[in-house]
Amino acid sequence: MRLLPNPERAWERAAHVEALGRAELERRVGPVAGDVEVLSGGHANVNVRLDAERVLRVYRRDPAAAVKEASLLARGWRSFRVPAVLSAGEDFLVLEHVPHVPLEDTATCGAAVGRALAEIHAVGFDAAGFLGPDLAVAAPFGDGVGALRAYVDAVVDRLAPELRGALGGRVGAFLDENAGVLRDLASASVLLHGDFKASNLHGLPSGELLVLDWEFAYAGPSLMDVGQLLRWSPGPEFVAAFAAAYRRSAPLPDGFERWAAAFDLVNLVGLLDGVEPGTRRASDVVGRILATLEHDPPVTATAPERTVPGGLSS
Structure with missing residues (x-):
């Protein structure tokens, strides 16, 4: 298994x-x-x-x-x-x-995760931002990609010198070089789980999927969640089944794996905030960031069309 x-x-x-x-x-x-x-x-x-x-x-x-x-x-x-x-x-x-038990890296589990994330992302907003207790956007980001870029700068400035040197300003440069495509892909704001990764996704004896830890939920581009899910490279059968199930209810752009990894750079930089150099966490996260940056992105990407309601809906 x-x-x-x-x-x-x-x-x-x-x-x-x-x-x-x-x-x-x-x-x-x-x-x-x-x-x-x-x-x-x-x-x-x-x-x-x-x-x-x-x-x-x-x-x-x-x-x-x-x-x-x-x-x-x-x-x-x-x-x-x-x-x-x-x-x-x-x-x-x-x-x-x-x-519950840890989720398996299989097509069956990939399909279950795809159905779940499509249902979550079916909740749409008219702007990206942080959610209030009533699940409305209480603090809009304005320029969503610009807000993500500013967050990266703020975290990098706080990093230990060794970690800051390892990144060398490359994350910010990458986001700047691809800002136009990222904005196109972020044009629709949906409900994001905000921590949609293996440690919060589990299997039940009934075969159902269990989704935990919704504290970081906010409104933003769907590929932020997809990037967290695919961060540590699940197998091709899992990814293919996830994409097929997700696309039955929600759009995914061409080249979604690569562009999801690009959005996940923001999450990865956040995972370094307050981390000591030399730890396993620092090594894994810096390695993932550099691997993403060294993989050339596609030249263009077409954001799929989707109708975004004016406020919370499903």
Whole structure:
């Protein structure tokens, strides 16, 4: 059995991760019997397994994201599963624990992921930007590609000198050289999961797909999610089945794999923010960035036509 490639499983836990103290935990959910298990954590959030049925998700970076994620989980998705929200507070959700297994790198799983992402991307907006609790765009980007470019510059300026030197300004130069095509491909804004990668996609015994961790959802170009999905090079059967299933409901441009990798450069640079040089994470991410930059992009790409509604719809 071949699992969907995911080197991120082996990354070091960031030094800034803090344990959630027992008193802090019980202040939100009341007394908890027995030991608890920290599943993941960091500046953005921390996830704690409370028992066989519940996971506590605390939002450290942006407490308002709890309301946004709860709204997305309650949307009534048809082609995949999400955890049910059992209770909520000012900066946390208590979610149903759904037993799951890592996703396999097969055509069957690729098709399931394609159907799921097409359903997510069927939710359209009239502008790119960050979403508010009501799932409307609360902070429009204006020039979406320009906003992504500015984000790259801001992160690169914060990087350790060794990492900044390894990139050598090449990501910004690449985005500038291809800005016209990227703008064409970003002309339609859809709901993005925002963290659509192997660590958030899982299989269930029923054969259903489970999609976790919606905190980073925002409105933007569909290829941002596709780039995250394909980042670590799943097999050709997975990719072909994904594309075929996705295209039954939503458009993909010619050369989508290459251009999705171009959009994912922005996400990859973000993954270096605050990372120490010499870590496995730094090595994997810098290697992926350089491999993308060294692969010549197609000269042109044609953005598929799609009707974008004025605001949230499905």
